[in-house]
Amino acid sequence: MNGSKIIGTVFHQMNETSKQKPVTCNTNVPYRKHLSKDKVLKNLIKAHGPHELELKNNVLLALCRSIIGQQLSTKVARVIFDRFLSLFKNKNPKATDILAIPVETLRGIGLSNAKVAYVKNVCEFFIANKLTDSKLHQMNDEDLFELFTQIKGVGRWTVEMILMFTMAREDVFSPGDLGIQKAMVDLYKIEYSNPRDLHKKMMALSESWSPYRSFACWHLWRHLDGK
Numbered sequence: 001m002n003g004s005k006i007i008g009t010v011f012h013q014m015n016e017t018s019k020q021k022p023v024t025c026n027t028n029v030p031y032r033k034h035l036s037k038d039k040v041l042k043n044l045i046k047a048h049g050p051h052e053l054e055l056k057n058n059v060l061l062a063l064c065r066s067i068i069g070q071q072l073s074t075k076v077a078r079v080i081f082d083r084f085l086s087l088f089k090n091k092n093p094k095a096t097d098i099l100a101i102p103v104e105t106l107r108g109i110g111l112s113n114a115k116v117a118y119v120k121n122v123c124e125f126f127i128a129n130k131l132t133d134s135k136l137h138q139m140n141d142e143d144l145f146e147l148f149t150q151i152k153g154v155g156r157w158t159v160e161m162i163l164m165f166t167m168a169r170e171d172v173f174s175p176g177d178l179g180i181q182k183a184m185v186d187l188y189k190i191e192y193s194n195p196r197d198l199h200k201k202m203m204a205l206s207e208s209w210s211p212y213r214s215f216a217c218w219h220l221w222r223h224l225d226g227k
Contacts, residue, residue, distance in 0.1 A: 063158070095124075115153075157174060173209075
């Protein structure tokens with residue numbers, strides 16, 4: 001998934017109030033000062049107010065939720081994910097709990113065969129590699145990209161969303177996301193001849209946003225969300 005429905009799905013799904021209590025909450029004043037050097041972002045921050053990154057538990061469940069919500073509207077994705085959670089007593093399942101659910105049951109709550117396979121791939125990968133939240137939160141971004149993209153059904157875009165919305169990483173940029181592309185073309189009046197040209201110009205613009213590109217992405221999504 002390349003983010004073609006980010007405004008209608010993952011942005012709302014993963015940015016909405018989590019049913020889990022966040023581990024930490026980061027009110028990042030330095031990001032506002034840094035990104036406000038960019039006039040466009042300065043106006044967006046003023047309009048939207050500051051954003052906080054929440055470090056959340058159960059990275060495994062976040063990956064499963066992202067897969068379940070792919071190519072679905074916000075409403076449908078939420079309904080199916082709630083059905084998924086209802087299969088477990090504590091609403092915070094582990095990999096072994098998910099693997100114990102029969103394929104027919106997962107199909108019955110609205111998951112396609114492919115999504116069932118991808119969710120199980122994630123669980124099997126976590127078990128095989130003995131992955132825990134503690135271990136994952138100690139890894140750097142590039143190592144996480146290399147790790148997660150080994151899982152069939154998990155691409156770079158999905159990892160970017162997990163890093164931003166679940167792992168509270170501050171300097172993640174998603175140039176392949178269509179929402180980010182649309183916002184940057186609109187706000188910065190980018191002219192381009194082909195997708196590669198657009199990618200190059202987006203990367204060049206985003207360099208000055210580092211080390212707070214995750215916050216920049218959030219404000220860009222909010223811009224489109226309000227149009």
